[in-house]
Amino acid sequence: MGKIKVRVKINGKERSDEVEPRMLLAHYLRDVVGATGTHIGCDTSNCGACTVVMDGKAVKSCTVLVGQANGREIKTVEGLSQNGKLSKIQKAFLDKHGLQCGYCTSGMLMASYWLLKKNKKPTEEEIRRNLSGNLCRCTGYQNIVEAVKYASELIEKEGEEEEVVVESQ
Amino acid sequence: MNGIIYVIFIVSAMTITPSVFEYYTPSTMVEAVNLLEKYGDEAKLLAGGQSLIPLMKMRFASISHVIDISRIEEMDYIKEDSNRLSIGALTTVDELGSSVTIKNRYMIIKEAADQIADPLVRNMGTVGGNISHGDPANDLPAVMLSLDATFMVQGKNGGKEIKAEDFFVDSLITALEPNEILYEIRVPKMVKRQGGAYIKHKKSAGDFSVAAVASNIIVDGDGKIIKVGVALTSVGPTPIKSTRAEGILAGKKLTEELAAEAARSITEESDPVSDFYGSIDYKKKVLRFIIKESLVAAYKRAKEAQ
Numbered sequence A: 001m002g003k004i005k006v007r008v009k010i011n012g013k014e015r016s017d018e019v020e021p022r023m024l025l026a027h028y029l030r031d032v033v034g035a036t037g038t039h040i041g042c043d044t045s046n047c048g049a050c051t052v053v054m055d056g057k058a059v060k061s062c063t064v065l066v067g068q069a070n071g072r073e074i075k076t077v078e079g080l081s082q083n084g085k086l087s088k089i090q091k092a093f094l095d096k097h098g099l100q101c102g103y104c105t106s107g108m109l110m111a112s113y114w115l116l117k118k119n120k121k122p123t124e125e126e127i128r129r130n131l132s133g134n135l136c137r138c139t140g141y142q143n144i145v146e147a148v149k150y151a152s153e154l155i156e157k158e159g160e161e162e163e164v165v166v167e168s169q
Numbered sequence B: 001m002n003g004i005i006y007v008i009f010i011v012s013a014m015t016i017t018p019s020v021f022e023y024y025t026p027s028t029m030v031e032a033v034n035l036l037e038k039y040g041d042e043a044k045l046l047a048g049g050q051s052l053i054p055l056m057k058m059r060f061a062s063i064s065h066v067i068d069i070s071r072i073e074e075m076d077y078i079k080e081d082s083n084r085l086s087i088g089a090l091t092t093v094d095e096l097g098s099s100v101t102i103k104n105r106y107m108i109i110k111e112a113a114d115q116i117a118d119p120l121v122r123n124m125g126t127v128g129g130n131i132s133h134g135d136p137a138n139d140l141p142a143v144m145l146s147l148d149a150t151f152m153v154q155g156k157n158g159g160k161e162i163k164a165e166d167f168f169v170d171s172l173i174t175a176l177e178p179n180e181i182l183y184e185i186r187v188p189k190m191v192k193r194q195g196g197a198y199i200k201h202k203k204s205a206g207d208f209s210v211a212a213v214a215s216n217i218i219v220d221g222d223g224k225i226i227k228v229g230v231a232l233t234s235v236g237p238t239p240i241k242s243t244r245a246e247g248i249l250a251g252k253k254l255t256e257e258l259a260a261e262a263a264r265s266i267t268e269e270s271d272p273v274s275d276f277y278g279s280i281d282y283k284k285k286v287l288r289f290i291i292k293e294s295l296v297a298a299y300k301r302a303k304e305a306q
Ligand SMILES: Cc1cc2nc3c(=O)[nH]c(=O)nc-3n(C[C@H](O)[C@H](O)[C@H](O)COP(=O)(O)OP(=O)(O)OC[C@H]3O[C@@H](n4cnc5c(N)ncnc54)[C@H](O)[C@@H]3O)c2cc1C
Pocket: A045, A046, B001, B044, B045, B046, B047, B048, B049, B050, B051, B052, B053, B054, B089, B090, B093, B115, B116, B117, B118, B121, B124, B125, B126, B127, B128, B129, B130, B131, B132, B133, B137, B138, B139, B140, B176, B180, B181, B182, B183, B206, B207, B208, B209
């Protein structure tokens, strides 16, 4: 059975690879591209840890065949920070303690990134609805919701592109 | 994915990579039909993959030829003309729920779409896939039954129409032949004084339902019911279109008592099984309650849509 050639743009960089069509996008990102920031929590389409943004829409990369991603733009958690500076959404998660173990965090960040792209000022209800495909076993969600609200404020105040430097701890 | 299989799937040890297959990406419907014709039973269409990929990962479905139809642009649209609403099969569930046409005039469809799975699954899953999968736990089939929708199908030897009520044959089995593709869903255009509601009872966010009910009602100027369609999700091997609703409700104004009587009777048409989502008894209790709730909501909307 043949391999297929896929061309994708991952975090702004184009690449192409020959892969088996049965490979899933999550495994392609982690094992072929080496972008291990995308986590696999359940591998059964339930938890959202593997969330990436594909052509502007947040999807579960464990439930996308690599062929479905062919020709598309993928944004993963590695694409959020710029030159070592955390993005506003990342800073907000840090400041508001929107994570504990961190396993769900890359998925939460990508789902939040997608939400804030389409809705700059989401209400609490909208935040909760939009993150309903992402499970967190640690935080109880409250601080995640706070973080997304705070990120929305930061973006409103300081604009989207400007990145904030965060001191390493 | 079938709600029942789904639970087995979550709790069992599993393989996480599909078996080997050849992969095709037709860009027109004709190409897709030709591929189906060529590979027959060994082929399967993949739209959003949100039902099929989980099955392939568990190896419940082992397919040698996967035909990815998601790039067929001519099958992705929502249009309304003087007779009907036409939904291209590749419209995603998210696009369906976000459509202004749907929001303004087809609340019942929006209510169902917004409650399907979670936003991430809705970004990939399609209307055609949700219907063609034949899962009695999927939400759009009951909505389409209540609205008397028609499914437009294309095969090698031409096209045909299948009424929603003739489409769902058994669990995961539909009237589609292996070499046929569903390309459009047609819903009669909403008329004056028509209202609908979809009530879904679920255990947790993003889940399939314990039970769900679609009600579609048209009233006359006096508030008497002229036409009613009620269909049920998750309570039988297929979605179930009530055959009793019309007889009980037609020609009458809906009162609380009448809605309760109809709910009791329609519940008897259900055939749920005892599983992870609840016992038979529990499901019937839930069902009776939400049938009433959905009738009352649909009736209110029909009267307000004067
Ligand atoms: C975590 C999770 C939760 C979910 N919860 C719900 C829920 O609450 N309610 C609900 O309704 N659904 C739910 N689903 C299912 C989801 O909505 C699927 O997207 C949908 O059922 C299938 O659409 P798809 O485009 O992904 O189809 P696919 O998975 O691509 O295909 C499904 C089946 O339909 C066939 N098919 C697809 N398109 C066509 C076509 N145009 N013509 C002929 N055959 C076709 C395929 O060959 C396949 O057999 C859930 C899924 C997941 C992963």
